[in-house]
Every structure is written in C-alpha cells, then in structure tokens.
Amino acid sequence: MAITIQHTVHVNLNCNDHEQHKALLTKLGFSPASRLQPDPQNGQNMGIEGKVQWDGYAMVSGLDWQSAMIDLLTFRLPPIIGQSYEALNHIGNQALIIAVDDVAATHHALRAETLSFLGPLQTEKSAGFHFRDRDGIRYDIIDRRIRSNKQPGLAGLAVNCSSIHATQAWYQGHLGFVSLSDVPEQAPLLANAYDCNHDVDCLSLTLSLPHRDDFIIRLQQPEGIHGQSYSVPNHVGLYRTAFAVEDIHQCYERLQQQGVDCPHPPVYQDMGPGIPVDGVWALYFFDPDGNCIELIETPTME
Incomplete structure (x- = not known):
C-alpha cells in the first residue's frame, strides 16, 4: 500500500546566483515567502560528507500555502557544482512547468533577460514557450487556463525516465500517484519548439495526486534516452521534489517494507531564521532513475 501524500511542497532549483534567479522568478509571478539561510549542519542524511549549508528563498505563487513552491538554493558548503542537462533526452528532472496568466506578455517581459529561448512563442491551442536560464535549466511556460484549477504558478515537473512503465508503477505503488490517461501517449518533442535539429x-x-491535480509529474521517455540523474544534492539543476506527509517515521517504515532504498532514516533539519518553525523532519530517497524524492513531515504550528 502506498504512503499518503498530503500535497507537493516544492521542487528544488539549485543555481549559481539565487538573487538573479529570484528576479527571474518574480517576472514569472513568484515572490519570496521565506529566506532560507540556515547555519551549517550535518549533511550525511542528504548524501553529503561533512557540513552542508545553503542560501536562498522559498518562492511562492498565490495565497494557498499548499500550492507547490520553488525551493531556490545556492549551496555554500559544499560549493555548488556542475551544469544542468543540455540534451532533451537526458535522464532526470528536465523542466519546471509554470502556468502564467498571459503567455504573450510573459514572453515579452522575459526578452530583456539573458535567457536562451527554445523556439518561438506558440499561440495556437497549446499556447506557451520554452527557455533555459543562465544556468541552462529549462522552463516550460503554459497558459494557466489549460490547468484544471486555473491558477498560475508551479504547475508541474517534466521528468525523463528510462522506462515510463516502470517509473509509473513506482510512483503509483509507493507514493500513491494516479495516471491521468490509460496508457502513455506519443508526444514528440518538436524541433521548432525546442531549438533542436x-x-x-x-x-x-x-x-x-488523486486528491490534488494542481501539480503534475509529466513522465517522458524520449528516443535515445541516456545518461544519469544528478548524483549529489549541490549540483546545478532541478535536484529533488518534496512532498508533505503527516507521519514521516511511519512513511519511512512502510517504504522500507516495500523495498524502497532509503539510504538514511528521517533527519531533523534547520531551515534558518526565515522559517516560522525551528526545523522540519525530512527523508530522502530515489526513484528508479535516481531522481531525489524528499518527504517533509507537516510541522505543528503552535
């Protein structure tokens, strides 16, 4: 039996300059809800030897605290490393899916930024566009009206997987996700939309999630899928996706019983003075292709 997830907390975006990215995300309708600036702490349960420290913001869109956020971080200890995926068919978390009120106006507002636009603005049935930021991280911008709840903000995550059927079974069997279609569909990545040959x-x-469809995971298995997902938490790119649960220790026990490899038990982490709680319980593990999943126990607000 799958664990019970309450809602999506955030997608983690690791970047070289969180202030530049904060300005970019502001143009996409986000605002900083909290400063994330904890003291150095033990990084073992995150997969890092020695101390770990980051600086950044919890970027939100709208007033619903249960809407998915962007966990915008620049690692200080150890320093941030690497580059984001360049190929469309590389395994891993490929793109943030962001819904906006006005696709054309957003496209125009971003033209002054130092961005790499992947093809032209699409104005037909599926209005939107794609671009990469200064760190090469991809964004898929869509019209909010194609979402079921019509709200702007972080709408989902595009994830490239080596086996779409195995990955679907894993997310459904362990995390309780449901599929919005009976079988995978042929959905080619068009050259004129993604600036490829x-x-x-x-x-x-x-x-x-069965009770919340405001955040989707778009599984993709492109032709010629290759590579490995990011292997360390301080790598540039979209490293992990976090979900809220009621009892993290119970979830840990259930995942272990189901054979999910959790390298470490839940850990209590300091989030810094900008968060209205002392810290949170977190658990880290990986999907079949090595993409990091984080569970966060919903804190009790006193």
Missing part, C-alpha cells in the same frame, strides 16, 4: 519521438504520461 530534428523532432524527438517521445512517450509521455501525466501523473498527479
């Missing part, structure tokens, strides 16, 4: 054949399947 040719269309890339791709299987696609959309998952969501």
